[in-house]
Amino acid sequence: MGLTVLAVDDSRTIRDMLRLALSEAGITLHLAEDGVQGLEMLKEIEPDAIISDINMPRLDGFGFIEAVRRQDRHRATPILVLTTESAPELKARARAAGATGWIVKPFDPPKLVKALHMVAG
16 A cells, blocks of 8 residues: 655646656655645655655744644654655754654655654654
């Protein structure tokens, strides 16, 4: 059975790239444009893993991750941060918020798929 993933990113280009890369790997993908929409979608779906950008309008990645971790049913859902940022202090902040891993854009589709399978089993 394939994985179900929620990806939250305000960039249409990145969402399109994720759709292409993950659908080819047999992963069911749900897309949200920001953290607020991502939280709304989590009421409807049970993803095996979540991908989140950091810099987004309305609710950024840190706030989104913290909000997800406050929900009992998503406390253990793996969250991969997908961002252009690579500063160690931002990685530490994301980890403190509850992120599982960090992938820097532009991403390598096979590596992203492999990382999702590793964290989501």
